[in-house]
Each structure stands twice: as structure tokens, then as C-alpha cells.
Amino acid sequence: MKRIFLFVAALQLILLSACWDSNEIEDLGMIMGIGLDYHEDREEVFALTNQYVVPNNIQGTETGTTGEQPYQNITLNGNNFFEVIRENSLETDRPPNYTHLKSMVLSEELLRKEPIKQLISFFLRDHEFRRTVSLFISREPAASILNVEPTKEMFPAVQLKELTQNKDRSLYVLDNLKFGEASNRITEDASFVIPEVGIHDNRLRLLGGGIISNKNEKLVGWLSPEEIGGFKWVIDEVQGGLVTIEAGESREDQVVLEIMKSNTIVKPNVENGKLTVDLIVESSLRLAEDWDIERDVFKEGWETPLQEKGQQVVKKDIERVLSIAQKEQQLDFLEIGTWVKIKQPRYWKEHEKNWESIFPSLPVNVDVNLTITGYGTQDIN
Numbered sequence: 001m002k003r004i005f006l007f008v009a010a011l012q013l014i015l016l017s018a019c020w021d022s023n024e025i026e027d028l029g030m031i032m033g034i035g036l037d038y039h040e041d042r043e044e045v046f047a048l049t050n051q052y053v054v055p056n057n058i059q060g061t062e063t064g065t066t067g068e069q070p071y072q073n074i075t076l077n078g079n080n081f082f083e084v085i086r087e088n089s090l091e092t093d094r095p096p097n098y099t100h101l102k103s104m105v106l107s108e109e110l111l112r113k114e115p116i117k118q119l120i121s122f123f124l125r126d127h128e129f130r131r132t133v134s135l136f137i138s139r140e141p142a143a144s145i146l147n148v149e150p151t152k153e154m155f156p157a158v159q160l161k162e163l164t165q166n167k168d169r170s171l172y173v174l175d176n177l178k179f180g181e182a183s184n185r186i187t188e189d190a191s192f193v194i195p196e197v198g199i200h201d202n203r204l205r206l207l208g209g210g211i212i213s214n215k216n217e218k219l220v221g222w223l224s225p226e227e228i229g230g231f232k233w234v235i236d237e238v239q240g241g242l243v244t245i246e247a248g249e250s251r252e253d254q255v256v257l258e259i260m261k262s263n264t265i266v267k268p269n270v271e272n273g274k275l276t277v278d279l280i281v282e283s284s285l286r287l288a289e290d291w292d293i294e295r296d297v298f299k300e301g302w303e304t305p306l307q308e309k310g311q312q313v314v315k316k317d318i319e320r321v322l323s324i325a326q327k328e329q330q331l332d333f334l335e336i337g338t339w340v341k342i343k344q345p346r347y348w349k350e351h352e353k354n355w356e357s358i359f360p361s362l363p364v365n366v367d368v369n370l371t372i373t374g375y376g377t378q379d380i381n
Contacts, residue, residue, distance in 0.1 A: 029094030032071065033103045033157025035142030036081075036119065038110035044077040046110075048084040049143040050096050051157050058154070071155050075143050081122050098128040103160040104135055104179075105142040105197065108219060111210065115217035117186050124183060131180030134161045137194045137210040137219065145197060148204050156204065160197060163206050171229035171241035171259075174209055189214050191333035193223060193231065211333055215356075221329050223321070230317035233281055234334045236264035243285060243370070245309045256289035257310055260373065266339040270347050276363045277336060281314060283368075287375035303372040303380065311368040318366050330360040 035049035050073070057068040078084035085096060106119065123129045138145050150159040167173040174195045185192040193209040200207075208228050211221040223231055232238050238259060245255040262283040269276050287297070287306070296302060325334050337355050341348040351358060374380050 029096045030100050031096045031098050032100060032155045033105070033146050033160065034098075034101065034123075035073075035075075035105045035107075035146045036110055037107045037142050038113050039077070040109070040113070042077065044079055046079060046081065046084060047075055047077050047143065048081060049073050049075040049146055051146050051155065052094075052096075053100075053155070069149075073143065073146050098123075098126060099130070101128075101130065101133050101157075102155070103157040104133055105145045105160070106135065106137050106194070107142045108137065108139045108210070110142075111137060111212070111219035113218075116182070116212055117217050120179065120182065124179065129179070131178060131183070133179045134164070134176040135179060135182055135194055136160060136177075136197045138197050140199055144199065145204065148199055148202065151203055159204055163197070163204065164195065167237075168239040169241065171232060171238065171243075172208075172225035173206055174228050174232070175237060185212075186217065190335070190337070191329075191331040193333055196222065211329060211331065213329070213331055215331075220331070221324070223324070226317065227321055227324065230319075230321035231334070233262075233264060233314060233318050234266075234279065234321060234336075236262075236266075238262040238264070238283070242288065243310050243313055245306065245313060254289070254291045255287070255306055255309075257285040257306070257370075257372065258288040260284045260286055266336060268336075268340045268344045268347075270344050275340065275344070275347060275351075275358070276365065277340075278365050278367065279318065281318070281366075281368045282371075283314075284371045284373050285310065286373060290375075297375050307370045307372055310370045310372075314370065315366050315368045318368070322364055322366070326360045326362065326364075330356070332356075332359045336362070336364070 030053040031050050032053060033051035037047040037049070039045055039047060052072045052074060054068070054070055054072050057070045076084050076087040078087060104123075106116070110119070124131075145160070146156050148156055150156050153159040153162060161176065164173055164176045167175050174193065177192070177194050182192065182194070191214040192212050194212060196207045196209050198205055198207040206225070208225050209223040209231070210219050211223065212218070213220040229241070239262070241259050243257040243259065245257070246253060262281070265280045265282075267278040267280065269278065287303070321334070325331060332355065337359065341352075372380070
């Protein structure tokens with residue numbers, strides 16, 4: 001019995017041994033963020049900025065100090081990304097490790113010059129690269145974005161990713177676009193939108209989105225923050241936010257409605273071979289702020305005129321984005337073709353190759369139905 005016990009104990013020592021292939025954090029070149037820029041006037045056109053973790057400057061660690069940045073940005077130039085990454089060997093003994101990468105920023109100039117598929121394909125093939133990495137575009141140099149000192153997080157790259165966490169509180173906040181999602185859109189030969197980030201008062205700020213064309217896989221236009229709101233209504237990504245009604249020129253005419261729930265239905269219809277689309281928005285809201293002190297919320301039907309005005313505001317925002325997609329860009333970055341493919345597969349099979357010519361003149365009927373369910377903390381009975 002004693003021999004059996006000793007054998008089992010010895011076996012456990014072997015199986016429960018320490019991580020034999022582990023590496024000390026101080027020996028890893030952990031990268032939290034990447035910035036990609038383009039310099040047409042230089043011999044080496046690409047610039048890659050790696051945001052390294054500096055473990056010795058992280059408070060709470062054994063060797064951590066105070067008052068020093070816990071990250072270091074290193075920018076290197078080259079004519080391809082593999083070459084640039086290998087250049088790190090000339091400046092640091094810690095090769096970049098992308099296992100913990102959070103964000104990647106692409107500059108406007110880069111995406112106007114190079115197809116996004118070409119830019120991200122190298123990183124997608126890297127075994128350390130995660131498909132959950134968040135993509136952003138900026139009109140500022142990407143290196144400048146990663147140099148902005150974060151206000152809430154330890155690293156700028158982490159703060160970038162966390163900026164989109166307020167998507168349920170603002171119509172103007174677009175959800176993260178993950179690497180895997182961008183890859184899927186490219187594979188599907190679809191246009192899409194990348195969240196835009198910029199610098200405002202020396203702080204990182206979401207500013208709208210950049211439109212990527214499926215025709216050349218390059219940046220072709222922008223959506224403002226207000227247009228992002230309309231975009232989210234169309235693609236059924238509204239999780240919260242505000243609808244502001246400005247009935248007149250004075251602030252006393254303002255009414256703010258808070259979005260509680262929302263659902264958008266895209267309904268393609270085929271009749272006599274002709275395709276039309278009904279875009280139906282159903283949303284419940286609450287009266288959050290009212291500058292009209294004469295309004296009597298205890299009077300039956302007080303909410304009806306506000307619902308009608310709110311519907312006009314939302315419909316106008318949706319029609320503005322539809323105009324950008326159909327008239328200005330003639331690109332289906334609104335994913336309407338996806339719904340046609342799902343709900344009208346026979347039509348899609350016959351017209352898929354001609355979708356780019358069909359979409360710009362496609363009749364889209366917008367129907368917005370808003371319901372005010374209460375005011376403040378009170379429900380309407």
C-alpha cells in the first residue's frame with residue numbers, strides 16, 4: 001500500500017509540475033496596440049507603430065515604479081510589414097508578441113492608397129494575432145493616436161477599445177469592428193464601416209466612421225457622428241441613446257427622449273419581378289428632458305405630438321444615410337443586400353451579380369413608429 005502511495009505521489013509531481021515553457025513578463029515584448037501609417041513622400045512608405053508594455057513601470061508589480069508611463073511606442077518604417085517587424089530586432093531584444101493586442105489604428109491616407117485586404121491579410125495569418133482585435137480609422141496619423149495619454153485606462157490601445165462600451169447610451173457610438181468581422185465582410189465582397197477615432201482637447205474621441213468600398217477595398221467616404229445614428233437605426237444596432245426634438249429656434253422648444261428599446265425590420269418584397277424594401281423601425285422611449293414647462297403630462301394624449309415629431313427626426317436621419325449609400329457612394333454598406341439574400345433567395349440568385357447597379361435606385365420605404373412609455377420614472381397607465 002505504501003509503495004502505491006509513493007508511486008501516485010511521484011506521478012502527481014510529474015503531472016503537476018510548473019509551466020516548463022513559461023516566459024517571464026519582463027522578457028516578453030507584449031504589444032497592446034498597432035498603428036499603421038503611409039508616407040508617400042518617403043522611400044519607405046509604410047510606418048508601423050508598436051505600443052509595448054513596460055512591465056517595470058506598472059504600479060503594483062515587484063519592480064514597478066511610479067510616475068513613469070507603462071508603455072512605449074516604437075515606430076519603424078519599411079516597404080512591407082514583415083520587414084518592419086523584423087526591424088525591431090535592431091532596437092530591442094524583445095521581439096513583438098501580439099497575443100494581448102487590443103486595437104489597431106489605420107490612417108486615412110493609408111486606406112486611400114492601399115486596399116484593406118492587403119493591409120490586414122499579413123496580420124490575420126500570424127498565429128499570435130486574435131480575430132477579436134478592434135479596428136479603427138483616423139484622419140490623424142495613427143502614431144499620434146497611440147501617443148495620446150489615456151484618461152481612464154493604463155494604455156491608449158485599451159482606452160481605444162473601451163470607447164465603444166457606451167454604445168448603449170449614445171446613438172453616435174458605433175460598436176467595435178473586430179478583425180474577424182472585417183475579414184468576413186471582405187470575404188463576402190461587401191462594403192462596410194470602420195469606427196473613426198480622433199483627438200479632441202488632447203483626449204481620444206470617437207468621431208464617426210469611415211466607409212470602405214467593396215469595389216476597391218479602400219476608404220471612399222465618411223459618416224459623421226449624427227449619420228452614425230441613422231446608420232445604427234438601419235442595421236438594427238440601436239441599444240440606447242437620445243432622440244432630440246428641436247421644434248423651434250429657442251431652447252424652450254427642446255424635448256429629449258431616451259431610447260429604451262428598438263427593433264428594425266428590413267423586409268424585401270418582390271412583385272412582378274420588381275424589388276422594393278420596407279424598413280420598419282419600432283422603438284419605445286421615455287420623456288427624459290422637457291423645456292416646455294406648460295406641458296401637462298397628466299393630460300391624456302400629451303405624448304402623441306412628441307411621438308410624431310420624434311418619428312420625423314428618426315426618419316430624417318435614416319433617409320440621410322440611405323441617400324449617402326444610394327446616391328452619393330452607390331454602395332450597400334447598410335447590409336440591405338444581406339436581407340435580400342436571406343428573405344428573397346430566388347431573386348438574389350438571379351440578380352446578385354447586378355446588385356451594385358440595382359441598389360442605387362432601389363425603392364426603400366421608411367416607416368418609423370415611436371412609442372413614449374413614460375416620463376422620468378413614471379409609466380403611462
